[in-house]
Amino acid sequence: MITEASPALPAFYREHQTGLVRLAMMLVGDEATAEDVVQDVFVRLHRNTPSLRDEQKLLAYVRSAVLNGCRSVLRRRKLIRRHAERYEPPAWSAESQAMLGEDHREVMRALHRLPRRQREVLVLRFYADLPDEEIATTLRIRPSTVRSTMSRALSALERELGDAS
């Protein structure tokens, strides 16, 4: 069992932090914000660790929390702010200095034109390589919804990219 006092939590963080930052990066677009999201999750986790009996379940819990953090970031970016704040363009935008090839930029821009849930399902399948049941647990939806969302998402992405099926 992983608890707050357990030495396993720091090791858990060291093992999974890069993968989680990369996952967040797919959704928020810049590494600094992705790091903020993941580190905030672990700071809260350290203060109130859930009693989860195995590491896989803790990883699913944390992954879900990271996705939630990314949603909050994206939601706030859409809103008018009272004062200026630091903002990095996503790695796939034309303004970004990130070393990302043009085809990859085009695909990522198309991905980010999709509805949020479709985007998340595609990232969890095609980047994190998760099966339907784990995607369902992470997103708190049914496995059948994962399958139907995946199908719609791939069709929508194809249309966005103008690819022939």
Place this chain on the structure above:
Amino acid sequence: MNVEDRLKAALQGTAKLVEDRPRPLPAAPRRQGLPRFMPAWAALVVALVVLGPFVLPDGEPDAPIPMSSPSLAIGTAPEVYVAVYGATENRKSRFEIRSTATGELRQINEAGNGESFVSIAAIPDDGGKEGNSFYLLTRLGAGTQPRCTQYTVYRIQISTDGNFSSWGTNSITFEALDGTPANLATNSKGDQIAYSYEGCGRKVREGGIETHIGDGLSGEQRIAHHWAGTTTSWYADKLVRNLAYSPDGRTLAAFLQSRDAKDGGAPSAQLRFTNVGNPHSGFTDERENEIALGADNGFGLVNAMFSPDGKRIVALRSESRQFVREYKVTGLPLPRAGGGPRSLGSLKLSVDHPANLHVLMEQHPSSEALLFQVGDTTFLHIGQQSHIIAIGEAPSDLAW
């Protein structure tokens, strides 16, 4: 290369931009960069108002709010709550039944084609042993009159283990200006229903005779009260912020605010009452039945509700300055109860958050727990501790 391969390659390429290197955790919670769960301690403040006359120390730093877990003891709070989402371009309207302890999604129920759920109110004392009843205000579609949209109120049933069991009957159907019905309220037994809306009526002149068609004039703020098969509606000269029945069901309170009030500004807010025993009375003009919530040193009204014992109004106000958003809660005695307003606490918080947050606040009459929706975060406040139970799309309303 097919779309799946292109997607995999793009995702891997994006992932490689992130270097695999140590990232030490910060020593203390951040205060910039990511928004804090700012309103969480507003939940703390309000809960303390309702549960006891604590005085909150000024300048107390906000503690990180933990996420809930399956082991969270919810006491007498309902096992599930219901969150309502309106329709968008990409998906149907739905209501979600979620676990109170963990926010876990139990069930989703979509609206029929063309329908959209707007607001929900629980019926805490419906006498049902099989579960709980709720009223669900629903947009149906175009009305019978020009510029009017038709709405109805369904009575739905949810079992004690969180399964939706029936749509029930829709006892009320009315027409209003599209997008304006809100603030659905019901008394504890569910035999009285109130809601606010803007009229879509109009005046027609024909043959020198002017006729008024529809309920209220277009854009006119109104309140409707349905009881014993009769719906009475009346004009409200200010924006209706919230409606609530007193716990004994004898009074309907309307929290009103000037339409030109800006967020955190100084609106003129009032609380008015009507005696529901006489559904045709509308609002009285007697001063003793009004409480001026008003502008309290620039603090604007965010929300207000009855205390569980029905003796006080809990008014949640907020005010924004350059980098600080401050919330404070005032306990206001009801008319005839005597005494003046009592300041129950305030806290300042440095946050980065949008100016306009939709703050929902629900308290179940059988429990001391509070359910809050602030922005995209749902909080459960129980046992003097707030817990995050869900983060995601902000619902338009919730109830339990």
